[in-house]
Amino acid sequence: MSRNYQLSQLETLESEAIYIFREVAAEFERPVLLFSGGKDSIVMLRLAQKAFHPARVPFSVMHVDTGHNFPEVLEFRDRRVAEVGVQLVVASVQEALDRGFVHAPPDGTRNRIQTPVLLEALDKHQFTAVFGGARRDEDKARAKERVFSFRDEFGQWDPKNQRPELWNLYNGRIHLGESIRVFPLSNWTELDIWQYIAQEQLELPSIYYAHERTVFDRNGMLFAANEFCPPRPGEETFTASVRYRTVGDASLTAAVRSDADTVEKVIDEVASTRITERGATRGDDKFSEAAMEDRKREGYF
Structure with a gap:
């Protein structure tokens, strides 16, 4: 009897993402997963569960909370983290504003001042690899990203100073102070995300x-x-x-x-x-x- 070993589009993407999660867990001492309660981070958390099942997810999750989030999303974030049983680290922009570490722009928005708060939290907790939910289909700049995106000791990204990724071989070597941003969903599209949400319910x-x-x-x-x-x-x-x-x-x-x-x-x-x-x-x-x-x-x- 002939067997069909061909993987579907979602199975291929899922397999690649699980491989990436396991590679990071093997190569880095202190990874963390950014989790906002948004759809991409929800999919990432599900993939992390699958990658390490039946063991628990072996790293924390972190949210850079600007204080301007939709209440429905924050409620879901806390509930989902409790269900999975992972530690939630919250990097608070409001707390950073209160102590004068950052200053609000004149228009009152806070998205741009997330960056120094994120970098401070990564340094404080000594996270060396950070899983993000960015996808290449979202933006021209994100289309330039590698799966392992090298960041220097200042947390900065230089698109001309990235490492080649041939045959899904990822170079995770870093010096003290440097870090890697990791994007398991790089090759996913918005449609893939929604189809996976439906598949996994x-x-x-x-x-x-x-x-x-x-x-x-x-x-x-x-x-x-x-x-x-x-x-x-x-x-x-x-x-x-x-x-x-x-x-x-x-x-x-x-x-x-x-x-x-x-x-x-x-x-x-x-x-x-x-x-x-x-x-x-x-x-x-x-x-x-x-x-x-x-x-x-x-x-x-």
């Missing part, structure tokens, strides 16, 4: 699905009216059926009009779109064509 924060929300239009994007992002003079609020494709800061992350209230409907919607989730919903990527690359050079993910 993963729970997500409710705002990923269509719901009624009070919003206003700003530069062609729909922002939720809340304490972190109040409407400006002339911006009128209205109620619309929306969902979030990504869940960054409430002050910078926009929603999209949608009636997709199930994972199957979201998959159909994502399959037909031609605009990346960051391009469609992230106000922090509208500053310039090189906005993401500039932040990555400073140490951002």
Whole structure:
């Protein structure tokens, strides 16, 4: 009887990601997984569980909390971490502001000041490898990333100083103070993420699905009216059926009009779109064509 040993697209991506998790656990003394409660980090945590089953996930998870997060996402973050049984390290931007380590920009947003808080937390806990959920399809700058992204002693990224990755061979050698950012989802697309969520029956924060929300239009994007992002003079609020494709800061992350209230409907919607989730919903990527690359050079993910 003939057997079919061909892997599906999701099985291939899952196998690659699991291999990456195991490589990092074998090569680095203190890895950590960034976990915000967003869909990509939820998928990563699931992959980490599979990589080390039946043992527990052998590293902590960390969230750089700006204080401007959607409450639904924070509630889900805490619940999911408790279910998995991993330690949560919270690097608080608000705490850094209170002690004068960082200063809020004039517009009140906090996404850009996450970077020094992240770098301080990595140094404090001596994390040498950091798993991030970035995917190459999200942004031009992220398309330049290797799976193992080398960072110097200042946490900075130089796209011209990255190591070759031939035949899935990853070089994890670092000197004191240096670190590696690791992206197990590099080759995944937004559609792959949603199909994997459906396959694994993963729970997500409710705002990923269509719901009624009070919003206003700003530069062609729909922002939720809340304490972190109040409407400006002339911006009128209205109620619309929306969902979030990504869940960054409430002050910078926009929603999209949608009636997709199930994972199957979201998959159909994502399959037909031609605009990346960051391009469609992230106000922090509208500053310039090189906005993401500039932040990555400073140490951002």
